[in-house]
Amino acid sequence: MGELVIEMPDVGEGVAEAELVEWFVKPGDPVLEDMVLAAVMTDKATVEIPSPVNGTILWLGAEIGDKVAVKAPLLRIEVAGGVGEAPETSAQMVPAAANVEASSSYAEPHPAIHEQVQKPLASPAVRLQAKEAGLDLHDIRGTGPLGAITHEDMELYLAKGAPARSKSAEPARKTEVEEIRLTGLRRRIAEKMTLAASRIPHITYVEEIDVTDLEDLRSRMNEDRTPDQPKLTILPFLMQALVIAIAEQPGVNATFNDEAGIITRHSAVHIGIATQTPAGLTVPVLRNAEARDVWDCATQLNRLAEAARTGTVLREELTGSTITITSLGALGGVVTTPIINHPEVAIIGVNKIMMRPVWDGNRFIPRKMMNLSSSFDHRVVDGWDAATFIQRIKALIETPSLISIEYVVR
Structure with missing residues (x-):
């Protein structure tokens, strides 16, 4: 022994x-x-x-x-x-x-x-998913190495129908309390958010954007895509618009070392994608968006999001972003106040698309509208520059053909 x-x-x-x-x-x-x-x-x-x-x-x-x-x-x-x-x-x-x-x-x-x-053998992400779903991992058969329970095992178990919980005739009064120690990724998120909120004076700028034409274009491109091409969302188009707008406003694609008083402007556009996972919020990085087209951005976006959700994202894919996009999809709300991903100086928040009546000068017509709620570090980005940057993005999104033209030019 x-x-x-x-x-x-x-x-x-x-x-x-x-x-x-x-x-x-x-x-x-x-x-x-x-x-x-x-x-x-x-x-x-x-x-x-x-x-x-x-x-x-x-x-x-x-x-x-x-x-x-x-x-x-x-x-x-x-x-x-x-x-x-x-x-x-x-x-x-x-x-x-x-x-x-x-x-x-x-x-x-x-x-x-x-x-x-x-x-039962399972990763932290799988355990959290089971806890949130109210499942007992002992009831799930694992197919991973040494019988480890995987995300696929969880999905299969849920698809077959988890045992229903019985309800009492009368709801019982609850008196229990639960104290949860802040650990792991949740503690990292708390520390980073505290750092950003306490050290960065945020200015949030909200603009309404008409995405009707972009949504029509996106729908046509998805219908005509080849089997090896990913389904397009609005985010790859927004990434392309960011690249174009950053070329004219390079001050927003920067990181700020406030202790040394040094602003570093980056020529490469490395876009952090705030991604919700079973374990919490992570920000995988899509690198060199300036060298990619819409389809390539969509492919990388899907790959990074899946890797983040399954816990397979590489360490080097979680660092080095120069600007961040955050989106809650259909839950995006009307307005948000996103917190900057320190030490960056800007974050672009995408709100949900809603059909609204818009006055065209003669009558109200239905249009697909979406707000961008974006925050900037007011120490290094002036309000005028922030507004100019968002207005440029607005012009590109509302006339999506400009995105393709600018990509060909660069």
Whole structure:
């Protein structure tokens, strides 16, 4: 018998510590090689830590929400069959005698070992989705590695119809309260929003845009698209309009280091796409929109959104944005006051499209109207420049042929 100490792995990019957001095991649980033991979160991504060996959990070195330094002991595993080599970056072997906690004996693993683990194996995003849907993961059959429950397993279970909850004859009065510790991505979101709201003096500019012609064009393009082309939404057109407007107002495509007092204007247009996921809000980045057409933007947009929702987005795809678009789709409301994605200086908020009566000089006619609610860092973007920028976008969206002409020119 031997004991393996699993250390907090070095995830690179200068990260000195990570937050523990999920334990998948507890002391006494048997584990198999490659079984996920824990999930940790850095500023950029969630990382799952697998077991390098077969064995039994002896000790857990942190609680959910704790920040653990790289190379610090995270957990200990009793290894059957003697002490072997361990990955230098994540674990270190020590003699079993060094263990001061009580341990249970462990026999060679058998085919049903993963069924002995009481907690179903699933990623943090899947667990959150199950919690929000009021489902018990024990009821769902996992088809992932080692029986892990995937998003597809959840969708299949819901499609078949989850067991209905019985209702009592009379609604019972509820007195329970629940305290939820802010951890993981939700804590990251809270910290970033607090930083942005406390340090950036926002100015929000709202403009009404007639998208009737654009919606007609989008509908025709979707009808004529080839099988390998994605279905177009309004966002790829807005991205193209942003690129054109930024060329005339480069001050909005910038980041501001307010501590050093340095504004960095970027020639490349890297657009952050605020995306709601089961785990919370993330902002994957569509890079170099200035070098893409509408179809390419749509393809990348779909890919990034799916990766964000399934938790497969790469760390490098979550950093480096120079301006952000936020949209709630059909829930977009009439007006919003978006918070800037620090250290950027502008964010474009898309509201829902509604049919409204518009006076054309002689009569009211039905038109598809949409508001843009956009916020700017008033320290570096003047109100006049913000308004000029949005008015240019308005002109491009209301006359969508201009977007194609400008793309050909550049």
